[in-house]
Amino acid sequence: xxxxxxxxxxxxxxxxxxxxxxxxxxxxxxxxxxxxxxxxxxxxxxxxxxxxxxxxxxxxxxxxxxxxxxxxxxxxxxxxxxxxxxxxxxxxxxxxxxxxxxxxxxxxxxxxxxxxxxxxxxxxxxxxxxxxxxxxxxxxxxxxxxxxxxxxxxxxxxxxxxxxxxxxxxxxxxxxxxxxxxxxxxxxxxxxxxxxxxxxxxxxxxxxxxxxxxxxxxxxxxxxxxxxxxxxxxxxxxxxxxxxxxxxxxxxxxxxxxxxxxxxxxxxxxxxxxxxxxxxxxxxxxxxxxxxxxxxxxxxxxxxxxxxxxxxxxxxxxxxxxxxxxxxxxxxxxxxxxxxxxxxxxxxxxxxxxxxxxxxxxxxxx
Amino acid sequence: xxxxxxxxxxxxxxxxxxxxxxxxxxxxxxxxxxxxxxxxxxxxxxxxxxxxxxxxxxxxxxxxxxxxxxxxxxxxxxxxxxxxxxxxxxxxxxxxxxxxxxxxxxxxxxxxxxxxxxxxxxxxxxxxxxxxxxxxxxxxxxxxxxxxxxxxxxxxxxxxxxxxxxxxxxxxxxxxxxxxxxxxxxxxxxxxxxxxxxxxxxxxxxxxxxxxxxxxxxxxxxxxxxxxxxxxxxxxxxxxxxxxxxxxxxxxxxxxxxxxxxxxxxxxxxxxxxxxxxxxxxxxxxxxxxxxxxxxxxxxxxxxxxxxxxxxxxxxxxxxxxxxxxxxxxxxxxxxxxxxxxxxxxxxxxxxxxxxxxxxxxxxxxxxxxxxxxxxxxxxxxxxxxxxxxxxxxxxxxxxxxxxxxxxxxxxxxxxxxxxxxxxxxxxxxxxxxxxxxxxxxxxxxxxxxxxxxxxxxxxxxxxxxxxxxxxxxxxxxxxxxxxxxxxxxxxxxxxxxxxxxxxxxxxxxxxxxxxxxxxxxxxxxxxxxxxxxxxxxxxxxx
Numbered sequence: 001x002x003x004x005x006x007x008x009x010x011x012x013x014x015x016x017x018x019x020x021x022x023x024x025x026x027x028x029x030x031x032x033x034x035x036x037x038x039x040x041x042x043x044x045x046x047x048x049x050x051x052x053x054x055x056x057x058x059x060x061x062x063x064x065x066x067x068x069x070x071x072x073x074x075x076x077x078x079x080x081x082x083x084x085x086x087x088x089x090x091x092x093x094x095x096x097x098x099x100x101x102x103x104x105x106x107x108x109x110x111x112x113x114x115x116x117x118x119x120x121x122x123x124x125x126x127x128x129x130x131x132x133x134x135x136x137x138x139x140x141x142x143x144x145x146x147x148x149x150x151x152x153x154x155x156x157x158x159x160x161x162x163x164x165x166x167x168x169x170x171x172x173x174x175x176x177x178x179x180x181x182x183x184x185x186x187x188x189x190x191x192x193x194x195x196x197x198x199x200x201x202x203x204x205x206x207x208x209x210x211x212x213x214x215x216x217x218x219x220x221x222x223x224x225x226x227x228x229x230x231x232x233x234x235x236x237x238x239x240x241x242x243x244x245x246x247x248x249x250x251x252x253x254x255x256x257x258x259x260x261x262x263x264x265x266x267x268x269x270x271x272x273x274x275x276x277x278x279x280x281x282x283x284x285x286x287x288x289x290x291x292x293x294x295x296x297x298x299x300x301x302x303x304x305x306x307x308x309x310x311x312x313x314x315x316x317x318x319x320x321x322x323x324x325x326x327x328x329x330x331x332x333x334x335x336x337x338x339x340x341x342x343x344x345x346x347x348x349x350x351x352x353x354x355x356x357x358x359x360x361x362x363x364x365x366x
Numbered sequence: 367x368x369x370x371x372x373x374x375x376x377x378x379x380x381x382x383x384x385x386x387x388x389x390x391x392x393x394x395x396x397x398x399x400x401x402x403x404x405x406x407x408x409x410x411x412x413x414x415x416x417x418x419x420x421x422x423x424x425x426x427x428x429x430x431x432x433x434x435x436x437x438x439x440x441x442x443x444x445x446x447x448x449x450x451x452x453x454x455x456x457x458x459x460x461x462x463x464x465x466x467x468x469x470x471x472x473x474x475x476x477x478x479x480x481x482x483x484x485x486x487x488x489x490x491x492x493x494x495x496x497x498x499x500x501x502x503x504x505x506x507x508x509x510x511x512x513x514x515x516x517x518x519x520x521x522x523x524x525x526x527x528x529x530x531x532x533x534x535x536x537x538x539x540x541x542x543x544x545x546x547x548x549x550x551x552x553x554x555x556x557x558x559x560x561x562x563x564x565x566x567x568x569x570x571x572x573x574x575x576x577x578x579x580x581x582x583x584x585x586x587x588x589x590x591x592x593x594x595x596x597x598x599x600x601x602x603x604x605x606x607x608x609x610x611x612x613x614x615x616x617x618x619x620x621x622x623x624x625x626x627x628x629x630x631x632x633x634x635x636x637x638x639x640x641x642x643x644x645x646x647x648x649x650x651x652x653x654x655x656x657x658x659x660x661x662x663x664x665x666x667x668x669x670x671x672x673x674x675x676x677x678x679x680x681x682x683x684x685x686x687x688x689x690x691x692x693x694x695x696x697x698x699x700x701x702x703x704x705x706x707x708x709x710x711x712x713x714x715x716x717x718x719x720x721x722x723x724x725x726x727x728x729x730x731x732x733x734x735x736x737x738x739x740x741x742x743x744x745x746x747x748x749x750x751x752x753x754x755x756x757x758x759x760x761x762x763x764x765x766x767x768x769x770x771x772x773x774x775x776x777x778x779x780x781x782x783x784x785x786x787x788x789x790x791x792x793x794x795x796x797x798x799x800x801x802x803x804x805x806x807x808x809x810x811x812x813x814x815x816x817x818x819x820x821x822x823x824x825x826x827x828x829x830x831x832x833x834x835x836x837x838x839x840x841x842x843x844x845x846x847x848x849x850x851x852x853x854x855x856x857x858x859x860x861x862x863x864x865x866x867x868x869x870x871x872x873x874x875x876x877x878x879x880x881x882x883x884x885x886x887x888x889x890x891x892x893x894x895x896x897x898x899x900x901x902x903x904x905x906x907x908x909x
Contacts, residue, residue, distance in 0.1 A: 050464065050504040137464045175702050176738045180795060181726035181756045196741040204459055210422040211460035216447025216476035216524070286471035286484045353502050 016132035018302025048352035059130025063123030070119030083110035169200030241266030308338015406583030451526035457517035511688025660707030686855035730796035786817030
């Protein structure tokens with residue numbers, strides 16, 4: 001076993017995004033469950049003992065809620081799919097301007113299965129991001145971003161940090177309620193606690209911003225205003241193009257122009273932004289994380305999950321099992337192999353250092 | 367280095383400005399101590415140095431603040447980051463990163479300092495503040511005192527020429543506070559750093575200060591001068607200064623060492639007097655018992671086999687270094703956490719099995735940050751809610767509040783109360799349901815001497831009425847003034863348990879200033895000495 005060290009956050013995020021992209025391309029329940037299992041297995045075998053490393057479990061719970069909400073919506077408002085009727089609800093006749101929306105009506109096995117598949121897909125994506133945040137904190141990812149992307153990354157960090165901060169203040173408020181003698185269960189307890197929790201989390205976020213500012217975050221030094229604006233515009237352009245490009249890659253029905261060309265343009269915009277940004281930003285990096293053999297394996301294993309799904313689609317395998325008529329989903333082999341490959345990090349990634357070890361191995365890169 | 371010219375700050379919706387026409391100058395390399403009662407505007411003044419006031423707080427600032435030749439009205443806080451390092455009151459709120467080492471490097475990364483220099487400075491600061499064992503720890507897993515040291519270190523690494531610290535030692539145990547202050551004095555001496563520091567526990571800091579700035583509050587002019595001069599008349603003064611004033615020593619002593627040199631005559635005069643034994647209260651039946659109580663946070667053991675008995679009418683102080691398990695113990699006594707081993711009984715019942723409604727009648731806890739107990743928008747609403755929650759007659763909480771801190775306007779927002787008033791309100795909410803056991807976690811943080819006096823009075827009154835009071839605190843002066851019994855904890859175990867006078871006066875760390883000055887005579891507080899002197903002068907007055 002190699003030395004204990006933290007893995008480059010970029011590797012974990014590419015891996016997680018690869019798994020999530022693989023999940024977004026399918027509604028096959030076996031494939032989706034396998035993706036969750038692989039993510040969970042890697043998290044369990046390679047997470048550190050830091051507080052955020054426990055976020056995977058809460059993401060799973062969140063995923064469960066997503067599935068339930070999706071199915072409840074299907075029962076009451078979902079599109080009607082013909083088939084075996086499970087039960088019928090009284091149907092509300094809507095005026096003609098609300099055509100396409102239905103309330104109530106017959107609920108079929110087919111419609112429930114379809115809703116379950118879609119809910120499961122969303123839950124799997126949530127679990128993939130839970131895995132990424134368990135394996136490395138969002139802040140470490142931000143640190144590894146190229147400096148031109150730093151500002152966009154900070155907005156993300158503050159957004160990411162809001163959730164854990166809300167959890168901290170929720171705990172405080174729950175304790176405080178107990179100390180004041182209020183019941184700590186039931187809907188009334190939670191509705192009464194919402195305001196102080198939000199207030200507390202918001203106050204912490206403002207304090208964080210003040211602290212970042214007073215410690216020199218976002219210093220510009222003496223850079224001309226036009227150059228600064230050019231950098232921001234290029235970064236923004238790159239982000240928008242990436243968005244369009246990934247939509248093209250994830251939705252097989254998207255226009256051809258949205259696929260490869262958008263991605264190429266995005267890369268060009270980012271390179272330009274990096275060149276300008278490099279001149280703008282005087283940030284330096286303390287002990288950058290090395291990118292070595294394990295990082296390559298982790299990254300490629302995540303990419304493998306997407307490639308497997310693409311090959312399966314080429315082979316004509318059904319990534320979205322039919323719900324009408326309802327069929328037992330077949331397992332697309334290439335996609336399955338891709339997902340299984342993504343479990344490699346559970347063996348290849350170095351273990352994280354324990355909190356009690358006093359030294360961290362030096363960065364390899366000079 | 368720092369110059370305030372006619373600075374007036376008014377917060378939005380405030381009836382009056384918090385700072386009025388403040389003028390002063392702090393030259394380079396000076397350690398200036400800012401003192402004043404709570405709510406006098408110390409934090410505002412400190413945060414104005416790098417422009418966080420009014421940029422992040424709102425409000426209007428007139429006049430100008432000039433730091434290192436730059437006006438804060440023209441330069442944003444981030445551009446001043448290489449000149450001014452600011453450490454706020456709540457270290458946890460200032461953390462940006464996740465790990466100790468990353469946090470130390472954060473400001474340097476923003477300033478664009480070369481990687482090899484960063485590396486060396488981080489190592490220097492790790493050694494200077496004794497943090498090397500924590501370097502790989504996630505920040506969220508540190509104790510309060512450790513977090514405070516990391517917060518100070520993370521500012522020091524950037525090598526600022528001005529260091530601004532808002533109550534840097536208030537969360538620290540006496541030994542850790544000494545360490546931090548020693549590190550600060552070294553910076554002042556070796557690197558010529560200008561330091562502006564606000565602290566309520568003057569006894570810890572005043573001996574290191576070159577000058578003292580007194581903010582009287584209420585719009586009166588700021589007084590700045592040599593420590594001995596300013597403290598001669600100041601309303602806030604550490605015990606050693608009060609002792610000096612009482613005995614008429616000149617020059618006024620600022621440290622225990624200076625006082626001891628003048629004290630031989632006083633010690634002799636009092637050698638014939640027996641120090642008062644604390645008035646024996648009617649200490650009653652046992653209300654709290656723990657047997658072999660154990661607790662842990664993940665892999666870290668917090669309590670390992672605590673055996674403790676507390677009787678009604680007792681005031682027990684729990685002391686010990688940061689992370690020794692004091693807060694964990696208190697949390698178990700009100701059932702916020704369930705023990706993983708051993709047992710805990712409060713009024714004969716297991717607190718973690720009691721419902722919220724029952725626990726408030728058995729034991730009440732005022733947590734470290736008492737503001738978390740308050741979440742209504744007026745004082746009146748807080749009191750009404752407390753009555754409703756605990757099925758008390760309307761007006762009961764307000765009646766208790768009036769006994770503790772009279773004259774709080776009912777319409778005030780709890781956030782606008784001073785630190786002492788807020789503690790009073792939290793205490794009133796807890797005391798209203800008349801629990802036989804009251805626990806306070808670090809109640810004196812952020813309190814000035816007057817507010818502490820009031821707290822001591824309140825606690826003594828309730829203990830006399832039969833309430834058992836437990837305070838977890840680092841404040842040796844408060845312990846000396848109020849506690850009957852002291853329990854010292856270390857590494858999750860009880861290492862000493864006995865009468866306050868014995869435990870405290872024999873410990874070099876926990877002894878109050880008066881005990882150190884008067885040793886080997888076991889006097890603990892200025893008021894004891896004062897009473898004894900009064901009795902000596904008029905022998906007939908002895909009861």
